[in-house]
Amino acid sequence: MPEFKEPTRTGLTRRTFFSAAATGALAAPLIMTRAAFAAGEDASIVKVVPPRTRSFKVGSFDVTDISDGTRKSENPQETFGTNQTPEAVGELLEANFLPANQFVNGFSPVVVNTGSDIVLFDTGLGEGGREAGAGQLAAGLEAAGYSADAITVVVLTHMHGDHIGGLMEGGAPAFKNARYVAGQVEYDFWKDPARAGTPAEGGHKGVVEKVVPLAEKMTFIGDGTEVVPGISAIEAFGHSPGHMIFRLDSDGKALVLTADTANHFVLSLQRPDWEVRFDMDKEKAAAARKKVFDMIATDKLAFAGYHMPFPAAGYVEKLDQGYRFVPLAYQFDL
Numbered sequence: 232m233p234e235f236k237e238p239t240r241t242g243l244t245r246r247t248f249f250s251a252a253a254t255g256a257l258a259a260p261l262i263m264t265r266a267a268f269a270a271g272e273d274a275s276i277v278k279v280v281p282p283r284t285r286s287f288k289v290g291s292f293d294v295t296d297i298s299d300g301t302r303k304s305e306n307p308q309e310t311f312g313t314n315q316t317p318e319a320v321g322e323l324l325e326a327n328f329l330p331a332n333q334f335v336n337g338f339s340p341v342v343v344n345t346g347s348d349i350v351l352f353d354t355g356l357g358e359g360g361r362e363a364g365a366g367q368l369a370a371g372l373e374a375a376g377y378s379a380d381a382i383t384v385v386v387l388t389h390m391h392g393d394h395i396g397g398l399m400e401g402g403a404p405a406f407k408n409a410r411y412v413a414g415q416v417e418y419d420f421w422k423d424p425a426r427a428g429t430p431a432e433g434g435h436k437g438v439v440e441k442v443v444p445l446a447e448k449m450t451f452i453g454d455g456t457e458v459v460p461g462i463s464a465i466e467a468f469g470h471s472p473g474h475m476i477f478r479l480d481s482d483g484k485a486l487v488l489t490a491d492t493a494n495h496f497v498l499s500l501q502r503p504d505w506e507v508r509f510d511m512d513k514e515k516a517a518a519a520r521k522k523v524f525d526m527i528a529t530d531k532l533a534f535a536g537y538h539m540p541f542p543a544a545g546y547v548e549k550l551d552q553g554y555r556f557v558p559l560a561y562q563f564d565l
């Protein structure tokens with residue numbers, strides 16, 4: 232099995248890459264790389280991967296999934312199935328054509344152009360993730376035709392680091408013309424100084440650094456709140472204390488942004504009861520998973536899941552136990 236190698240990012244945006252290529256600025260390194268490659272040296276430095284985006288329509292809304300990056304990890308059972316044996320987890324992975332002892336987690340924020348607002352859901356890992364090749368949201372937005380300044384609303388599904396990391400860049404707001412929307416329960420939990428000295432201390436510090444400075448421009452919401460016309464919040468607590476998901480409705484079409492309700496497209500969907508390390512209340516998270524994906528399966532709704540494999544959207548079919556992920560194909564293009 233060849234080793235999955237995370238591509239090295241050079242920090243070039245698509246535009247600078249192409250303009251650099253056009254002026255020949257990259258020609259020399261490419262030639263050198265061929266020579267280095269022939270000599271058996273590591274040639275990974277020029278592996279520039281263009282931003283990954285996928286746009287589709289939901290009614291009259293333009294929806295774009297943007298890959299902020301991916302992360303490879305070992306020992307899937309230690310994350311998705313902490314109450315199972317490694318063998319049971321490995322077996323289910325292999326039955327789904329996946330390796331038993333490794334997994335890839337993706338991070339996919341979503342931007343929705345409703346015609347009157349440009350709404351961004353979650354912000355990726357931001358500058359803290361860039362060394363590892365993530366934090367690519369800004370480049371992806373640009374590739375999809377949006378500037379960071381064009382975002383009018385930033386919605387936070389919850390306040391884990393891989394969702395709030397891109398809110399601030401160099402200590403300044405990354406989306407300077409935006410207002411913000413976040414769950415009241417979620418914010419109250421993380422900003423509370425009582426989190427110091429608990430397992431939530433790191434998360435508390437992240438929220439103090441990334442979210443608290445923006446709180447004045449933030450609207451705090453609960454179950455059923457309308458964010459903008461056609462986008463409303465649904466409570467799905469468990470993964471985090473105030474985890475929220477969102478339903479888009481436009482011209483008779485719908486899409487549910489399930490955020491972190493299910494975090495692996497096989498392990499969490501086919502075995503919704505398996506305990507997940509990052510679910511802070513494991514029972515509540517499993518109950519939310521079943522409730523949300525039962526609705527999505529029954530109503531044949533499309534969904535976009537933050538950690539689903541890119542383009543991180545699709546459908547689910549109900550099985551005897553759990554759900555089968557059906558990745559998005561061309562349904563929204565016709």
Ligand SMILES: [Zn+2]
Nearest residue numbers: 391393491537
């Ligand atoms: Zn997450």
